[in-house]
């Protein structure tokens with residue numbers, strides 16, 4: 001399978017199964033409408049005839065030979081023989097956990113998928129006992145995995161920060177017995193950040209996600225406090241303080257959500273950069289169509305255009321020495337994850353689980369509160385291994401539209417939770433997300449292509 | 460090649476042969492979380 005597109009002044013051809021990225025001329029681009037395996041010794045006359053009004057015959061034949069040669073090299077129209085790896089991670093250990101340390105929140109973000117923090121199940125803080133049980137559960141169920149990820153999530157985790165600290169201490173104490181290494185991460189809305197908390201986070205958390213939507217008016221409109229005031233002016237100085245004090249080798253990023261109200265979200269990305277942040281993620285809201293801020297099919301062309309605009313501006317910035325990372329455009333065309341990982345992406349319900357303040361286990365944070373997806377409980381020790389096996393099978397070869405999708409090794413089959421919530425089936429790809437994901441991947445590859453040309457590394 | 464320029468190693472197939480160890484980070488792709496496209500994750504295989 002190949003995917004070809006024109007973007008940023010380049011004709012780009014992606015060989016889906018080898019991961020090969022080719023930059024071609026217009027002739028090749030046109031020729032690929034018809035030239036496909038099995039290749040003939042010489043370019044068939046009807047193909048030549050079709051293009052001979054536009055290109056010299058000799059060139060067409062030459063180009064056909066080049067295409068056939070790349071096919072022989074297995075970097076164009078290469079076969080898809082990964083399905084045999086799909087069963088690989090059945091019975092894989094659990095290596096990551098989302099700890100819902102607080103089902104309460106001090107903001108009232110309009111698009112919050114957690115229903116203003118409580119996931120529809122009442123405002124609760126996780127008791128230390130549950131947090132410790134969660135650490136034990138992860139240690140015991142992680143088999144030979146050495147690095148264990150534990151993300152403090154909410155609601156707003158800082159509302160239960162004493163427990164966060166104690167869980168970290170407990171994890172650090174017990175990881176030694178098991179010869180493991182916890183990587184703690186935290187997501188926060190910033191309201192309760194203090195110097196003490198910043199110190200602790202910068203010391204213990206290998207990644208911190210700071211929620212902020214971009215321009216002040218955009219942010220304050222969607223992220224008001226419980227008393228309906230803006231939150232921007234409170235959090236911005238705190239974020240800057242945290243980031244400035246953070247070790248360079250530790251990860252962090254500011255992340256925002258864009259909605260129908262700011263389809264010009266590239267402005268928000270650049271505003272965040274201007275405010276001093278160079279690790280930025282801004283992503284589309286996913287919600288039901290009924291909300292006024294919902295993104296719908298009708299918005300796709302405008303969003304696609306905005307992604308292109310953003311990509312162009314990133315490029316200009318780069319050329320002017322003002323580099324920053326935009327998460328959705330980061331891609332490594334040579335050293336990315338192995339194909340086996342790419343078959344299933346997040347690993348929810350199989351390698352990754354979420355724990356509620358009551359100790360209930362769910363496949364991931366987005367499934368929390370959906371009764372039929374409750375996998376077990378840390379309190380009574382139950383765990384539904386059958387459900388785990390089901391989730392292990394949610395790979396791209398079991399998702400009908402992913403199977404034949406050119407973006408499958410970049411997207412890995414999307415978000416199971418969104419699939420379930422908006423399409424009614426974890427295996428049914430959420431169409432709107434797909435369209436946006438594909439656009440992002442196209443932009444990301446284009447940016448890499450341009451950079452590698454500019455570096456003159458291309459062969 | 461005159462018409463086609465290949466800009467990367469196209470090594471996905473090899474990665475499968477050596478991969479699948481599971482050492483790398485879990486990668487939520489949803490909007491609310493770590494926002495990672497799988498392709499921007501790092502491989503953390505031990506014997507690399």
Ligand code: SF4
Nearest residue numbers: 402405411413414434
């Ligand atoms: S979720 Fe959508 S974009 Fe992703 S692989 Fe499946 S069909 Fe393609």
Ligand code: SF4
Nearest residue numbers: 346364415417487488
């Ligand atoms: S199902 Fe969706 S929300 Fe849950 S971990 Fe996977 S990508 Fe993230």
Ligand code: SF4
Nearest residue numbers: 338480481483502503
């Ligand atoms: S660490 Fe590398 S080889 Fe191992 S599963 Fe992850 S991406 Fe694949």
